[in-house]
Amino acid sequence: MGLEIESRPSELPYIERVWRSRSDDVGRMTSIATPHWELVFWEHDGRVHSAVQGPEPNAAPAPVPKDATFFGITFALGTSMPHLPVSRLVGGSAEIPDVTRRSVWLKGSAWHVPDYDNAEWFVRRMVxxxxxxxxxxxxxxxxxxxxxxxxxxxxxRFVAATGLTQGAVRRIDRARHAAVLIQDGVPAQDVVHLLGYFDQPHLARSLTRYIGRTATQLRGPDPTEPLSLLYRPSSADPA
Structure with a gap:
């Protein structure tokens, strides 16, 4: 029960991660901050939907349709769609109309809908x-x-390509890295030193803003309001 999420990294430099999930008896999640934009597909009540989801500068609650399946391609930093600037999508999304199980329209052409196993092939075609x-x-x-x-x-150029400043990307990635360490059982004080936070209150403010959880809450997940996909970012370094 809850939100089941599976993900994998990608060797394609345009892709940060590929993921899929299923919702079961859950109506809301905490969408954690991310500097990446995504192409997302989901099926609910027999209808297929798709959207380009922009970077999320802060954590926020988000509705989850019940008994739905999702598939997403998280794009690497610096990757963008020139006809849909990332800077316009920060904290928002753009729905892609007329999607079916078989086809999706992108920039005036019909494409086969990708899946978890052929995401790289699909993105190579987009390139x-x-x-x-x-x-x-x-x-x-x-x-x-x-x-x-x-x-x-x-x-x-960095802001044009990502929608965020370098400082914002570093802060988000550091908080995500901190959350992974805490979930793995690393004490908060050790996380402070490992990732270069000033002190524990500094870490606590960062977690609350970007993850939507305290260190204590991360150690005891809430099944009624799960987190969105959380993994150690490839660019997460002390800042």
Whole structure:
């Protein structure tokens, strides 16, 4: 009972993660903050829906349709759809109309609906068709490189590609990493030192804002209001 979630990483540089889930007797979840945008499909009451879900700058409660199935592609930072700028989707979403079990319309063309096992094939096609692009400056920055551009240009391109500032991405990823460590049984004081928080109150404020849970609540999950997908971000470093 609750929200069953399965996910996997991807070797394709355009994808951060692929996931699927099923809701069972749950009407609401806590959607934790994420710097990534997603392409999501779900089926409920015999109807198929799809939407582009933008980055979430803060944790927030979200309704969950009962007895529904979901599939999503979480895109890597720096990946975007030029015809639908990420900056317009922060904290929101854009529904994709006229979706069926077999087809979805993207930028004027009909595509076969992807699934958990062929997400990479689907995204490769999106790249070849020019629907998805990637700004190389973002992964370079996340890897610690110093791009050959002014700081102002770097900041502008980062926000254009992700919808968020570098600082916001670091804070969200650090909170997500902290939540994973706490769920794994690492004491809060150790998490403070491992991830560079000033003190435990600083960690507590971060968890409340970005995860929607305290350290105590993370150790005892609430089945009536589960968390959305939580995993250690690939770019989570002390900041």
């Amino acid at each position: 070849r068709a020019g629907i998805v692009d990637r700004d190389p400056i973002v992964p370079a920055l996340l890897d610690g490189a110093a791009p050959d551009a002014s700081q102002r240009t770097v900041q502008r």
